[in-house]
Amino acid sequence: MTVAAPVSPPPSVDPAGRRVVVTVVAIQLACCLGFFSVMAHLVAHLRHDLGLMAGTAGLILGARTGLQFALLLPVGALTDLIGARRTGVIACFVRAAGFALLGTAESVGALLCAAVVVAVGGALYNPAAQSLLAGAGPHQAGGFAAYVTAQHVATVAGPPVGLALISLEPGFALLTGAAAATWAVSGVLFLLLPRTGRRPAAFRGVLPGVRAVLGDRSFLLFALMTAPTTLLAGHIMTAVPLLGFAPGAATLSFCALAAVAAAAQPFVAAGRRGERPWVLRAGLLCAAAAFLVLAPLDGTELGPLMVAAVLNGVANGLIQPSIFQRVTRHAPPERFGSYYGVLACCAGLFSFVCEVVVGQLFDLGPAGATAALVGVASFALLAAFGTRGP
DSSP: OOOOOOOOOOTTOOHHHHHHHHHHHHHHHHHHHHHHHHHHHHHHIIIIISOOOHHHHHHHHHHHHHHHHHHHHHHHHHHHHHOHHHHHHHHHHHHHHHHHHHHHOOSHHHHHHHHHHHHHHHHHHHHHHHHHHHTSGGGHHHHHHHHHHHHHHHHHHHHHHHHHHHTSTTTHHHHHHHHHHHHHHHHHHHHTSOOOOOOOOOOSSHHHHHHHHHTOHHHHHHHHHTTTHHHHHHTHHHHHHHTTOOHHHHHHHHHHHHHHHHHHHHHHHGGGGGGSHHHHHHHHHHHHHHHHHHTTOOSOOHHHHHHHHHHHHHHHHHHHHHHHHHHHHHSOGGGHHHHHHHHHHHHHHHHHHHHHHHHHHHTTOHHHHHHHHHHHHHHHHHHHHHOOOO
16 A cells, blocks of 8 residues: 655745744844833933933943944854854843843943853854844745734834833832843743754854955945944933933833834835835935934924824834845845844944033033034935935
């Protein structure tokens, strides 16, 4: 009797890939909820609770951003070496420790130490999560769309959750403790991911992966030209409190920004529109417009603030998936972490320098604040007209 061979599932059916996407999206939702609940209120904590100058606050924020993205240069390649699942577990527990430290830090030295730990965790997390999505086969495009949407949902929910927690005793320490818990839970979720059965990339070290990317001139040019994108995505959370807006108004603007970004995201994900150069360019132009609207504000004009939030939301909804799709198309699968690391490193170092300079300008008064925000908008315009693509 002839035994029929088992029927393989159609190529589009990939249960393991689907499970990876669902788990990574759940991780992203938990991590971002913890992250944005803290970051939406961190500047106010540094300025009002601890009494730091804007320049000092900018140094702490910039140190976190700059170090996190600078570390992506080696960490991206390290993810290819040791595997994304293992990297993700380490990332979550390191960042949980960072948030716990941030809640108890009061001196500038302690705050910088906490910022370093938070940065290390973030540097490990991003290439791990995105490498897993990049390897999700036919679920890749839809998975990244859900991943970014989860981020925006958390960005909407995070600020009000943070506002509620800091109103309770012990205030900011309770908020950072809750954020640490969400990252610890996410570390456990990484452990639930299926093992791929694929050995990590056969590199003998981190440097070969980085050298391979640095030798790709078209991609390196793309990374340099899109360096302002991290600053453009995150600086509004620094600028709005420094302009003097009340916590309620700032929270409302952040929620509006995230909601608009989440609405724009599916448009970019559909049909891989993000690979089209005009999508990234349009996002950069919207970011420039957002900061030009913010530049003359003094902390009382809610209407223009909401306009800036909507523009920045459109920008984030277009820029983030566009960059991911273009990196995914260009990078070999076994070197995605290395490519992502080089691109993010350029963006983070640029953001670090600008955050420090912008903080100093805000300390000069309204004229300095206006000059700082016009300068940020100018970087967005330069990137929009200089970006071509890998």
